[in-house]
Amino acid sequence: MPKVVTVIMAGGQGSRLYPLTKIRSKPAVPIAGRFRLIDIPLSNCIHSGFRRIFVLTQFASESLHRHIFLTYRFDVFQKDFVTILSAQQTIDNRDWYQGTADAVRQNLHFLKNQGDLVLILSGDHLYRMDYRKFVDFHVRTGAEISISVIPVPTESVKDFGVMKVDRTGRITEFREKPKEAAAIEAMAVDEETFRAHGIVAAGRSHLASMGIYIFNAAVLEELLGSNTSADFGKQIIPDAIQRKKVFGHFFDGYWEDIGTIRSFFDANLNLTEPLPRFNFYDEARPIFTHARFLPGSKIIASDVSESILCEGSIINGSRIRKSIVGVRSRIGDGCVLDRTIMMGADYFESREELERNAASGLPPIGLGRGCEVRNAILDKNARIGNGVKLVNARGIKDENADSYGIVNGIVVVPKDAAIADGTVI
Numbered sequence: 001m002p003k004v005v006t007v008i009m010a011g012g013q014g015s016r017l018y019p020l021t022k023i024r025s026k027p028a029v030p031i032a033g034r035f036r037l038i039d040i041p042l043s044n045c046i047h048s049g050f051r052r053i054f055v056l057t058q059f060a061s062e063s064l065h066r067h068i069f070l071t072y073r074f075d076v077f078q079k080d081f082v083t084i085l086s087a088q089q090t091i092d093n094r095d096w097y098q099g100t101a102d103a104v105r106q107n108l109h110f111l112k113n114q115g116d117l118v119l120i121l122s123g124d125h126l127y128r129m130d131y132r133k134f135v136d137f138h139v140r141t142g143a144e145i146s147i148s149v150i151p152v153p154t155e156s157v158k159d160f161g162v163m164k165v166d167r168t169g170r171i172t173e174f175r176e177k178p179k180e181a182a183a184i185e186a187m188a189v190d191e192e193t194f195r196a197h198g199i200v201a202a203g204r205s206h207l208a209s210m211g212i213y214i215f216n217a218a219v220l221e222e223l224l225g226s227n228t229s230a231d232f233g234k235q236i237i238p239d240a241i242q243r244k245k246v247f248g249h250f251f252d253g254y255w256e257d258i259g260t261i262r263s264f265f266d267a268n269l270n271l272t273e274p275l276p277r278f279n280f281y282d283e284a285r286p287i288f289t290h291a292r293f294l295p296g297s298k299i300i301a302s303d304v305s306e307s308i309l310c311e312g313s314i315i316n317g318s319r320i321r322k323s324i325v326g327v328r329s330r331i332g333d334g335c336v337l338d339r340t341i342m343m344g345a346d347y348f349e350s351r352e353e354l355e356r357n358a359a360s361g362l363p364p365i366g367l368g369r370g371c372e373v374r375n376a377i378l379d380k381n382a383r384i385g386n387g388v389k390l391v392n393a394r395g396i397k398d399e400n401a402d403s404y405g406i407v408n409g410i411v412v413v414p415k416d417a418a419i420a421d422g423t424v425i
Helices: 039-048 062-071 100-105 131-141 154-159 181-186 191-196 217-225 232-241 261-270 351-359
Strands: 004-009 052-057 081-086 117-122 125-127 145-152 161-165 171-176 206-216 246-250 255-257 298-300 303-305 314-316 319-321 336-342 372-378 405-407 410-413
Touching: 004 039, 004 100, 004 131, 039 052, 039 117, 039 125, 039 131, 052 062, 062 081, 100 117, 100 217, 100 232, 117 131, 117 217, 125 206, 131 145, 131 206, 131 246, 145 161, 145 232, 154 181, 154 206, 161 232, 161 246, 171 232, 171 246, 206 217, 206 232, 217 232, 232 246, 255 261, 261 336, 261 372, 261 410
Parallel strands: 004 052, 004 117, 052 081, 145 246, 298 314, 303 319, 319 336, 336 372, 372 410
Antiparallel strands: 117 206, 125 255, 145 206, 161 171, 161 206, 405 410
C-alpha cells in the first residue's frame, strides 16, 4: 500500500442550502440530530486507515474549526493528524480559494513529501466507502488519476459531471453537467460495460463523478503547476483525460450529495425508515462526532413513531411522527411534529436565563406549548413560542423572511431565530 495523504474540500458556502448555511459552511451543517456532514468523510478515512488528513476551509468556518478541533485528536505517539488549512493571504497570493483545484494549488507546499498518492474528498456527501479498495484499484490499473464514479439514470445526468469508460475502466470522455438531449445521449454507457465492472445497470444509463479523486502526487503537482484552472471537475479532469491515464472506479453503494434543502430534508427523513438507505447503526464502522456526555432523552406521556430522538432531549406530552429530534431539544406539552427535522440546541438554558428571556418576551430554546410543525427544518437554538404553527399554511413554494424561509415548500427556521407566540407560517 503506497503512502496516502488525504485532502478534504470543506470550504464551500453551500448557497443552495441557505438558510442552513447562513452562518456556517456546508460541511458544518448538522445531520441525523447529532452529527455534522464533515464527520462522514473523516470517519471513512479513519476506518480506511488513512489518518494523514488536511481539511481545506474558507467560508464561515469557525463552527467547523471548533468541531474538528474538539473531535479529532489522534495519539501523540503517532504521525497521524487532522490539520485545518484555512484560506489565507500570503506574500505571494492575496486571493481566496477560487475553486477546488485552486484551493489545493494554494496548499501544495503542505502536501510535499506527505504521500505518494493524494486522496481528494468532498466534505458534504453522505456515504460509506472503504478508500483502501479505491487505492487498490488505482495502483492495480496503473492509473495516474482515478475518479470514483456511480451509475445514475438519464434524468439525473444534468446535475453531474458524467463520463464514458472502456472495458478496463479507463475514462475516454468527460462532460460537466450536460443539458442538451443529444449530449446526454452521447454520454450513455452500455450495459455490457456495467457488467464488466460487476455492476447491474438496473435502468441506470450513465456514470457520474462523485467528486472523489486519487492523484499520483507528482501528477497533481504537474497539473496544478502548469495552468491556472480553478476547478477539478470543470477544467483539470477534462484536460487531463487527453494526456494522462485517468480511470473510473465503480461504486454502487448509497451516496447522496447533500446539495439542496430538498435533498437534505429527504436524506434526513429517510434515516427514520425501518431500513434506511444509510446505516448509522453500524457498530463495526461507526460515524464519529463530538462526544457530548449528555443524559438520555426524557419522554413524558408522548406518542412517538418512526422517529429518532437524540440524547439530552425532553419531550412533554407530544405526538411525533417521522421526525428527527436533535440533541438537547425541548418540546412543550401538546405539540405535533410531523416530517420535521429539529436540530436541537448547543446548550441547556439555565433557570436564570429562562427567567431573563421571558421578561424580555423571548421564547425558550425549543418548542413551546401547543405547537404544530409539519414538513419543516428547525435549526440549532431555534426559539418557537407557544401556539406556533409552522405548516406552510399559504402553500407557498419559496419565500425568504427575517426569521424563517420556505424552500421548495419546506419551512426552515434558521439557527438562533425566534418565532413569537401564536405565529402561523
